[in-house]
Amino acid sequence: MDEQRDRGGELVRFTELAGNRLYRNNAFAVTGLPADAAGRSVRQQRQRLEARLAVQKSWPGDPASPLTVEYRVEEVRVAFDQFQDARRRLVDELLWRWGDADLGCDCPGDLHAAHDAAVVAHAEALDGATAATGLTATRARELWRAAADGWAATLAHPSFATHVGHRVDALAEDRRLAALTADDFVDKLPALLVSPLNELVGFLETRAELAAICAHFSRHEIFAPLVAEGFERLVDEGSRAINATLRAAEEDRREGRFSDALDKLREQVKPAYEELEPYWPFVSEWRREELSHLVAVGMNNLAVALLEHHRYQRASSQRSSRLIELAETALRVTPSDQGGTIAENLRVIRQLHGHAARRHAPLADAPGAAGAAPGQDTLWGCLAFLVVLLGIIGVIVAGVGSGFVPALLTGLGTLTALGLIGTFSEAGRARREAAKRQSAGHGGGNG
Known part of the structure; x- marks a missing residue:
């Protein structure tokens, strides 16, 4: 039972960092400490930052960080607390730059370089998507591709699990970590790395953008089912x-x-x-x-x-x-x-x-050329109404003043005028339809 509790302990830090907090709340990003920091160096950095934050509101964290963040005193204190539990500290270490730190792991040089490049690209891409950093769309696409490809290559590297195992052994003086293995950390990393994707929907302008980002991760077998x-x-x-x-x-x-x-x-x-x-x-x-x-x-x-x-x-x-x-x-x-x-x-x-x-x-x-048609039809309609009105008046006046035959002739003249108006109206409509078809034909040819 005790071993089960120990094995579940490291999951707490994975949960705490899930989503958009993945890099922003990383203890090494916040404190600016190197990956091999321990004991005295951690205490000294804590004292320096507490003194600094006593006279200023915030500080930007790791000087080489790609994040555009300012951390306040309470956030810095919480970050330093992570170093008191080796299980938590190791999760944060795996998710930040290893740089030139001497981790005593004898890893091939390309592993550390690939890991750090993936961290920086992913952190910058995530920061650009969730904050007003001025990141261009082209640069963002490059970063997301580099993050997905870089992390996939790092996790698949033959020496990565060996590196994690070495770090577990190096920090095993904390008995809470001694009960764990490299697999307990390595197996949880892929899900943690894609955890921000669901939260991005609230920051991106369209879901198509999110789909494009996820496509970079879905190309890799290790991420596809998680996405x-x-x-x-x-x-x-x-x-x-x-x-x-x-x-x-x-x-x-x-x-x-x-x-x-x-x-x-x-x-x-x-x-x-x-x-x-x-x-x-x-x-x-x-x-x-x-x-x-x-x-x-x-x-x-x-x-x-x-x-x-x-x-x-x-x-x-x-x-x-x-x-x-x-x-x-x-x-x-x-x-x-x-x-x-x-x-x-x-x-x-x-x-x-x-x-x-x-x-x-x-x-x-068709609000353009066709938009003129309703106005023209209305003009012809008004003219027809006016002709009918004048025709009725003319028939009445002719019938009263001159008799049946003049009234009949006046009515026939009115009907003739209405027929001409209808002819002109239809001709105009036919010309507009022909012009529309011709325009459509040109448009199809250009396409």
């Missing part, structure tokens, strides 16, 4: 929110509140699903297909209900456009082997509502 596990949790959270909205939309549909149901699917479910799409390469296929099926069925059910509803109540051009959009999204997200019925429903919806949707398209999709 997938983290994304499974994120997809679980997103799936629960989507399912709740789908249930609410289904209730609206059954109660005939079609507009409310449509808004929920367009404005909540669709964007929430699209936010999860960058994660699909990192999660299990069955989870992706399960959520995709639920979203597709919910959208298809509403599309079919709206199609039936508008058999008896004519749809506006906007509603027709959104109905087609809903059916198209349902087909896009449905798993490839389940789309037959949904594809047929989309075909029918396009056949019955495509014309009305096209009437709505210039307002929604």
Whole structure:
């Protein structure tokens, strides 16, 4: 039982450093001590920093640190406390620069160099993602790639486990560490190294950025299942929110509140699903297909209900456009082997509502040249109204003052004028459509 408690002790420090604290709270980063610091050198550095922090608010930690951090006195005290427990101290040592410290391990020189490069790249990349450091996107991509590749190479190095074993033996005067082996530390490191990825979602502008970062780690066998596990949790959270909205939309549909149901699917479910799409390469296929099926069925059910509803109540051009959009999204997200019925429903919806949707398209999709059409149509409509009004007045005046024949001629003249207005209006619309098609044709050629 005592051995079990000892073996679980080092896990506390792994938990404390998990996430974005991975490097920021590292005892060596905070105190500026070298990796081989012990006994007297630790006490002297503590006294120096306590004196310094008595007259200033903070200090930046390790002078060679890539982090942009200022540590206050309480954070420094907590960091020095880690040196009192060899299990905690060793976790921090493995996660900071070894530099020129004499660790007495006789490791090949390339191991220490690869380890330190991985630490610096990972720490700088993480700091740049979670703080306003001015790190460029190009530099960030380079750092994340170097961090993933560097740590994978370090963990796979034939001498890494030997190095850790040597350090366990060197610090074994602390009896709490004596019961542990190198594997107790090495086996936990991969999960700790990818632990910040789930927390980055709150700092990055898009989830696609997070997916790109994770792709660097997923290329390595040692990290891939751990990245997938983290994304499974994120997809679980997103799936629960989507399912709740789908249930609410289904209730609206059954109660005939079609507009409310449509808004929920367009404005909540669709964007929430699209936010999860960058994660699909990192999660299990069955989870992706399960959520995709639920979203597709919910959208298809509403599309079919709206199609039936508008058999008896004519749809506006906007509603027709959104109905087609809903059916198209349902087909896009449905798993490839389940789309037959949904594809047929989309075909029918396009056949019955495509014309009305096209009437709505210039307002929604073409604010440039096509945007002038509504104004021109309105001008012709106003002119036609004016002609009708004057024609009615003319017929009345002619009938009262001159008799039936002049009134009839006046009415025929009004109808002729309306016909000319209609001809000119249609001709203008035809020219605009031709220009639009020509423009589309040029655009397709350039693409």
